[in-house]
Amino acid sequence: MSERFRIAIVGSGPGGLSAAARAAERGESHVLLEAEPHLSNTLYRYQKGKFVMDEPGILPLRSPVPFKAGSRESILEGWDQAAAALKINVRHNHEVSAIKQRSDGGFDIKCVNGASFEAQFVVMGIGLQGNIRKLGVAGEDLPFVQYQLDDPDEYEGETIVVVGAGDAAIENAIALAKQNNVVIINRRDEFARAKKGNETAILKAIEDGLIECYYNAAPERVDALSVGRKKGRMVLSTPNGKAQLLIDRVIGRLGATAPRGFVEACGVTFPSKDPAAVPAISPQYESNVKGLYIVGALGGYPLIKQAMNQGYEVIEYIRGDKVEPADEPLLKGKLDGMPGFRSVDDSLARIQKNVRVLSHITPLQLREFMLDSDLRTPRPGEVVFTRNDYTNSFYSIVDGEVHIALDTEGKQHITLRRGEFFGEMGLISGRRRSATVTAGNGCVLVETPRRSMNRLINSVAAVKREIDEVFILRAIQSRFAPEASVEQLKEMVAGATLQKFAAGDVLFNEGDVGDCLHLVRVGSLTISRSIGGKDVVLSYVPAGNYVGEMALLGDSRRSATARAAIATETVRLDGDSFKKLVQRMPVLKLRLQAEYRQRAASNLAMQALPSGGDIIQFLLAQGAGEATDILLIDESLCVRCDNCEKACAETHGGTSRLDREAGPTFASVHVPTSCRHCEHPHCMKDCPPDALRRAPNGEVYIADNCIGCGNCERNCPYGVIHMASKPPPKPGLLNWLLFGLGSGPGEAPYDPKKKKEPKEKKAVKCDMCKDEKGGPACVRACPTGAAIRISPEEFPAYAQSRR
Incomplete structure (x- = not known):
């Protein structure tokens, strides 16, 4: 005969355990069913000694079960003690095989061991660990390929490849690196999905040479070796071509997907067939099956504290008691400015209903998304952003409309209305805004920072797919035919595809048959011709432009x-x-022919000066292709007066951001060590306090809230950031001239009588003198005009000027 309880909780992870603890605390009839002989199998299977973080730090914890950042062992011990003290009715070794709703609304629950239970309500907190994602390539199931790491100390002296960029992958890699040769494979160019602390740790390990990292790389296959000391070989696809690694072990940490078959058999529906989709649940965690609730990772919330809060709250909802979610005050502060605001839930439902791109995430994921975003209600005619700004926020239109001017005269414009989004071009390309956007009537916007939007795009495939589709349409429309309708562009959009190229890859060769053209979405291209057996660069094509017409x-x-x-x-x-x-649009043909003639004339001018192409190639070899403003010095004009460095120091309190002598030189073109203000700044990828900012004119600068962690210094591939203490105030110029007090122009303040004490250091870099009239001081101070700042688009003209 089945045992009867009011509430059955399936799974003793953070959410399930917290729910059971709250039920016990409230005196509810309950049972906690756990498949393993211990609590919280996911946490139990963390690597030994793993430090578990308690993010998000801004949220309070609501649970009778304790949780604060600490080792895996200390947390599990605390949970075991709490379970015993609260007398939670836990049944170990009870793996649930079926949950079926009865006609009276209650549930019958069957276990693999033959036990059965009846419950009025079911809370499902089973997590995702039963459906681990594998490598997805040949060799993914070889004996030395594993998807779990229990104890890093078991391995010593091995070459181990860790595939993944999330918290588990980072923690495994760092722990293994103590006594092994570790390589981590990141499919993207940053560790965007990881917690801040883990990001900092992995980047430092990479910088210190403890771990080797392949960015923008992916496994192609894994082979077993029958000879040699190593067990196998992994073949990688990297931006620089194929790479082969001889290895002892592969550890894949690619996350997991919901146990969809089991969940759907319980009657729960998913919003899409996307493997990464999570069940649709209400803000009270109730699924489409009345009385069946879902908390934790299965509902789209993998963070421990979030899951524990949900476990606490779901019991209150089942009891019919009102409880304010832990993030309610924070969200209310963001949303109470929305016209017609009644409640947080009402506002969130309105946002999700009105904005299609956000319809692909659960209400709970939306709450987390909105914690990172801001609600804006601009007045009609107010500028949201201006053409050529370097801002990169993403905007969703909740209500009203915006007007987008595609040209400087305002003759070509489009109107976007409720449910649409904009700002994706700057977000994706890293280039200046391609249009000016002004608010229309009743405009309500959600503004989301670049990092948060990228995290959503990377984690929800449906969001990425929708943004890509809209990007393609708008890119074609804005670049070629702003007067064309969506219907007129339908055929071209349907046949368009996104293609990726590593640095140096060829899109098409001179002499090939022309069957397509390419619109540059991210990055940049060079156009070259073979002249006298030598490849001569003729032009540079940045993002937002096209080639092949x-x-x-x-x-x-x-x-x-x-x-x-x-x-x-x-x-x-x-x-x-x-x-x-x-053929259908004569105005487009005339426009293209005019651009064709202009481009052909420019190419002919460059062909007449082959050495100009050498200069462009030199600059691109220094990474200047990703710059937006790079400092160049003409060595034939430079008199080594160092006025540029002195002016920089004077403008920035005695600390220069420029090293004139450092850097390479070609044909008297010198590239000193100074910030290039990259279109996708490496320094901004991992700044815990978000101190790295980009001004509307493109200047990448460091705000006063820098904490001196040094991540930006480690991430910059050009060595243009360093850590420095803030110098003391300098005496005036007259004091220096008349009495010798203080330091001279361009010198850091110095007091020989004052005892030197260690001071807090913060990051220092060029900010293009953004608050100074007249532009960069280094350029203004050059007496011979040797120092200039230019963008890559100006490289061809600059090269031609040096004939």
């Missing part, structure tokens, strides 16, 4: 070679579809 318009072969200057992504447009659009 010449062969299509002239029905001829490619007149030049297009090559990725840095890691690049393009929108490939089918040639036949493009030709049809040109």
